[in-house]
Amino acid sequence: MNYKNLLISRYFLIFKYTGMIIMLAGAAIISPLIFLTVYTEEAHLAVHFLGAGGAALLAGALLYFYGVKNKKEDVELSLNEGSIIVIFSWIGAIIFSAIPFITILDMSLSHSIFEVVSGWTTTGLSLVDVTEAPNLILIWRSIMQFFGGAGLAVIALSSLLPVHGMGLYMAEARSDKLLPHVKRSTMMIMKIYSFYTLAGVFLYYISGMPLFDSINHSMAAISTGGFSTQVDSIGHYNNLQIEIVTIVLMFLGTINFATHYTLLKGKIKTFFKNAEIRFMISSLLLLTPIIMFFSLNVFYPTLGENFRISFFQLVTAISTTGFSTISFAGWPVFANFIIILLMLVGGGTGSTAGGIKQYRIYLIFKSIYWEIKEQFLPRRNISSNYLWRGENKFYIKSEHVKRVANYIMLYIFTFFVGVAIHTAYGYSLLDSMFEFGSALGTVGLSIGLISTEAPLGIIWTQTLGMFLGRLEFLIILYAGIKLFKDGIYIVKND
Amino acid sequence: MFIVIIGSGRTGSLLAGSLSRSGHEVVVVEKDPASFGLLPVDFSGFEIEGDAMENEVLKEAKIESADLIIVTTGDDQINYLITQMAKINFDVPRIMVRTINPDVERMYRNENRIEIFSQISLLADKILSKID
Numbered sequence: 001m002n003y004k005n006l007l008i009s010r011y012f013l014i015f016k017y018t019g020m021i022i023m024l025a026g027a028a029i030i031s032p033l034i035f036l037t038v039y040t041e042e043a044h045l046a047v048h049f050l051g052a053g054g055a056a057l058l059a060g061a062l063l064y065f066y067g068v069k070n071k072k073e074d075v076e077l078s079l080n081e082g083s084i085i086v087i088f089s090w091i092g093a094i095i096f097s098a099i100p101f102i103t104i105l106d107m108s109l110s111h112s113i114f115e116v117v118s119g120w121t122t123t124g125l126s127l128v129d130v131t132e133a134p135n136l137i138l139i140w141r142s143i144m145q146f147f148g149g150a151g152l153a154v155i156a157l158s159s160l161l162p163v164h165g166m167g168l169y170m171a172e173a174r175s176d177k178l179l180p181h182v183k184r185s186t187m188m189i190m191k192i193y194s195f196y197t198l199a200g201v202f203l204y205y206i207s208g209m210p211l212f213d214s215i216n217h218s219m220a221a222i223s224t225g226g227f228s229t230q231v232d233s234i235g236h237y238n239n240l241q242i243e244i245v246t247i248v249l250m251f252l253g254t255i256n257f258a259t260h261y262t263l264l265k266g267k268i269k270t271f272f273k274n275a276e277i278r279f280m281i282s283s284l285l286l287l288t289p290i291i292m293f294f295s296l297n298v299f300y301p302t303l304g305e306n307f308r309i310s311f312f313q314l315v316t317a318i319s320t321t322g323f324s325t326i327s328f329a330g331w332p333v334f335a336n337f338i339i340i341l342l343m344l345v346g347g348g349t350g351s352t353a354g355g356i357k358q359y360r361i362y363l364i365f366k367s368i369y370w371e372i373k374e375q376f377l378p379r380r381n382i383s384s385n386y387l388w389r390g391e392n393k394f395y396i397k398s399e400h401v402k403r404v405a406n407y408i409m410l411y412i413f414t415f416f417v418g419v420a421i422h423t424a425y426g427y428s429l430l431d432s433m434f435e436f437g438s439a440l441g442t443v444g445l446s447i448g449l450i451s452t453e454a455p456l457g458i459i460w461t462q463t464l465g466m467f468l469g470r471l472e473f474l475i476i477l478y479a480g481i482k483l484f485k486d487g488i489y490i491v492k493n494d
Numbered sequence: 495m496f497i498v499i500i501g502s503g504r505t506g507s508l509l510a511g512s513l514s515r516s517g518h519e520v521v522v523v524e525k526d527p528a529s530f531g532l533l534p535v536d537f538s539g540f541e542i543e544g545d546a547m548e549n550e551v552l553k554e555a556k557i558e559s560a561d562l563i564i565v566t567t568g569d570d571q572i573n574y575l576i577t578q579m580a581k582i583n584f585d586v587p588r589i590m591v592r593t594i595n596p597d598v599e600r601m602y603r604n605e606n607r608i609e610i611f612s613q614i615s616l617l618a619d620k621i622l623s624k625i626d
Contacts, residue, residue: 062583078535180496180519182538278566392554
């Protein structure tokens with residue numbers, strides 16, 4: 001009976017925090033209205049955003065006060081409760097964010113949810129016709145990516161929530177600590193993130209992009225989201241300087257915030273020792289010539305053009321951003337396969353990127369190397385293996401390797417299930433792998449399969465893929481199992 | 495405040511949890527990784543695995559920039575050594591140390607900056623104050 005009371009008061013605490021985060025999402029929905037000062041002709045759209053935002057604020061406030069009123073004792077938030085809060089607030093944010101797309105653009109529910117999930121998870125696959133859509137909708141898509149990149153819980157922790165939120169922080173797959181306090185860590189993340197975004201707006205603007213596009217593209221690049229205000233993405237400008245700025249921003253977005261922190265403190269040596277940085281640099285150095293000379297040299301005969309196009313697409317794939325300067329539909333199979341591989345690998349842990357994450361892949365390669373090496377060492381040899389992570393050496397235990405290997409297996413397994421569903425709808429194996437790899441890794445590159453005519457089954461498979469990929473599977477499993485178990489316990493002991 | 499706690503036993507983890515909750519930046523150094531399990535779930539500081547009697551480990555814990563170090567291992571000799579290292583090698587402005595054997599208090603007699611907390615003396619004082 002005691003345990004039941006404890007459980008129930010825990011759920012009231014969950015309500016309280018979820019309510020707070022949904023209120024934050026409501027404020028985010030209203031934020032595009034700032035741009036009304038410039039685009040006064042779109043004032044008639046304000047009511048849609050106010051309605052959606054107001055509904056979110058109201059729902060959040062109700063949950064919050066319901067939670068506060070009934071909470072009897074203070075309980076701690078562990079990872080399991082954190083995951084439930086994160087899942088509920090994400091679902092809440094997604095539902096309310098979809099309202100403007102339904103009411104303004106007259107999109108169907110499934111299509112709106114797809115668009116919004118693609119925004120919050122920083123994927124960038126889109127069903128909106130950007131030439132027709134009003135500016136408010138365009139900026140709202142970018143704002144979703146900006147907030148989704150940092151993570152709702154991180155933003156909430158840096159501003160609203162009290163310090164108890166360690167479980168929340170871990171649950172949103174942003175688990176690297178910058179500073180020895182969760183509040184200060186999240187504030188530092190928000191500072192770094194906002195600073196880069198502002199710098200991006202400035203750099204785009206001086207490279208000749210219109211201001212409105214600069215704001216949109218900068219938010220979408222740093223969050224590794226990839227929503228564009230143009231139909232043919234960054235390729236629209238055909239401007240080398242803009243492409244270079246984009247590449248830099250995508251790199252910044254895909255680097256772990258803890259690593260950024262090392263860099264900002266001026267520790268350049270430690271920065272280059274970092275496992276992920278090494279992995280990313282070496283894989284790009286290896287793959288760019290391969291893709292240039294074994295596949296694309298027929299397509300783009302001049303060396304300069306070949307390099308410019310290959311390198312940009314490789315960076316956009318590994319950083320899981322999803323901007324593109326060309327269309328992948330006509331590319332040779334080999335080049336597309338390399339892109340698929342990079343999309344599966346993805347960006348850095350604790351960054352805004354998706355995918356399996358470079359750290360995990362690097363660790364598995366290293367652990368294979370260590371295993372081979374140990375075979376040839378003397379029998380009584382003892383060695384301890386380490387990687388550089390953040391500022392420190394990180395000693396690897398086999399427990400840790402096991403967890404990473406399990407995650408990779410789970411990812412690959414989900415990937416195959418998704419590809420199977422796509423092929424069942426009659427798409428070719430390459431198209432299926434490309435599209436689902438892109439959705440699961442929250443990349444947003446498309447080979448042309450996703451459009452408003454795509455079957456609903458495909459739309460929902462990809463929506464689910466993006467959601468799973470962003471929140472890293474296990475959290476969703478933990479939350480589901482915990483809810484199920486607690487539900488049964490409470491009902492049984494009623 | 496930036497606080498380094500040496501030892502994540504029952505005392506160390508209790509302190510670390512409350513300090514972290516009230517908003518301080520806390521780093522805990524502990525030799526036995528299993529002891530980190532004693533920390534509460536909402537502890538959000540750093541956990542450093544290593545022997546605090548090594549300079550390198552203390553450096554990793556950023557002890558140079560600490561405002562306060564709390565030494566709570568279960569061994570008086572180790573505690574004494576670490577307080578000396580913190581004071582002489584790293585010049586920590588404020589040092590708190592736990593002592594187990596009340597006789598050890600005399601070792602710290604001439605130390606400024608170091609505050610000692612002798613658990614047995616505290617206990618005895620508490621009991622004596624109830625008797626009167």
